[in-house]
Amino acid sequence: MTAPRLLVHRDQRLMAEATAARLITTIQDAQATRGAASVVLTGGRNGNGLLAALAAAPAREAVDWARLDLWWGDERFLPAGDPDRNHTQAGQALLDAVPVEPGRVHVMPASDGPYGADAEAAAEAYAAELAGATDPFDVVLLGVGPDGHVASLFPGLPGVGEASATVVAVREAPKPPPTRLSLTLPAINAARQVWLLAAGADKAKAAAAALTATDPVQTPAAGARGTDRTLLLVDQAAAVELPPAAAAG
Ligand SMILES: O=C1O[C@H](COP(=O)(O)O)[C@@H](O)[C@H](O)[C@H]1O
Numbered sequence: 001m002t003a004p005r006l007l008v009h010r011d012q013r014l015m016a017e018a019t020a021a022r023l024i025t026t027i028q029d030a031q032a033t034r035g036a037a038s039v040v041l042t043g044g045r046n047g048n049g050l051l052a053a054l055a056a057a058p059a060r061e062a063v064d065w066a067r068l069d070l071w072w073g074d075e076r077f078l079p080a081g082d083p084d085r086n087h088t089q090a091g092q093a094l095l096d097a098v099p100v101e102p103g104r105v106h107v108m109p110a111s112d113g114p115y116g117a118d119a120e121a122a123a124e125a126y127a128a129e130l131a132g133a134t135d136p137f138d139v140v141l142l143g144v145g146p147d148g149h150v151a152s153l154f155p156g157l158p159g160v161g162e163a164s165a166t167v168v169a170v171r172e173a174p175k176p177p178p179t180r181l182s183l184t185l186p187a188i189n190a191a192r193q194v195w196l197l198a199a200g201a202d203k204a205k206a207a208a209a210a211l212t213a214t215d216p217v218q219t220p221a222a223g224a225r226g227t228d229r230t231l232l233l234v235d236q237a238a239a240v241e242l243p244p245a246a247a248a249g
Contacts, residue, residue, distance in 0.1 A: 001189060001225040004196065004211055004232040006246050008239045012199040015235045016046075016053035019197065023050070023139065024059050026193065030138040031067050037138045038069040040183070042151070043076070043086030044143035046197035051093035066101045069133070073142060074152035074182040075108035077119050077169070084177065085110065106130075108181045119169035123181050127167040130187065136227070137191035140183075144198040145175065148206045148219035152182035159184065160220045185216060185223045194226035199235040207234045208241040 009015035023039070030037035041047060054060055078085050087107045095105065106129055109115055109122035142150040152170045153160040159168040159182055166187035170180040188194060198207040198221075209219040210232055216223025224230075234242075 002228060002230045004225070004230040006211065006232045006234070006242070009199070009233070009235045011237070012046075012049060012235050013053075015197075015199050015233055016049040017057070019050050019195070019233055020053035020057050021059065023054060024057065024063055026139055027063050027068060031064055034135065036067045036069065036135075038071065038133065038135065040071045040073045040137050040140040040188075040191065041086070041090055042073050042141040042143045042197070043089060044145070046143040046199050047086075047141060048089050048093045049199070050141065050197065051090055051095075055094040055097050060098065063098075065099045066104075068100065069104045069106065070095075070100065071106045071130070071137065072108050073140060073150070073188065074170075074180055076177050077111045077122065077179040077181055078177055079112040080110035082110075111179070119171070119179050119181060123165070123167040123169040126181060127165060130166050139193045139195060140188050140191040140224075140226070142188070142194065142196050142221070142224055144196050144203055144206045144210055144221045146202045146206055147174070148209050148213070148221045149175075150196065150221045150224050151188065152180035153185065153220040155218050155220060160217050160223070162186070185220070188224050189226070191226050193229045193231070194224050195231045195233060196221055196224060197233050198238045199233075201237040201240075203234070203238040204241040207232065207238045208243070211246055212243060
């Protein structure tokens, strides 16, 4: 587990552009070192903003999209193609525009897929798919919610305390839709790098808690850490409640 390094950007647009550039370089490095790269995508405003910035970056041509595995940190358990699914939104923001290898795009099951409405069976199936991955994730992207949630691990819900499974079904999420699938903290924390994204004034409290909180059950973002690097990426609006020493550093 690595301590988070804080990076403050002037605004949300610049944060998305700078993070897209950082992601391109990180993918290139992983592909050069290990032959392939793996990235776990996040949904939400910050996650989709990053993907849109990546789509708009001329340097996206430097990525070998065919040697990139894409996974999801969480999914809203809805029918395939639903506009609220993280997969649908990632398609619109980036994936429809780049030559990804379909077999390397590991979509979480939909509620009208092979497991129907059985979210637990869907979570087990994704865990089995994940078990086939031999290398740790290169980067896990996590949008931080205003309540400190990451992926679909919400404060106080059972999923956040899961110690052994890599994927869980989440029920009664406080943010719609109530049923979701999520990677767990053990799965997230096996990644080489974890990047926490928190831009916007509504993320100020959560950004501070991601850095300073000690109980991941109350602040799931505080429990998400990479083995080689953890970044907390914020804009100035989200930085206003950070401890002064951290914000200056
Ligand atoms: O519902 C979700 O919310 C979080 C954060 O989203 P944001 O819009 O507040 O930035 C996101 O990370 C997660 O993937 C998504 O399913």
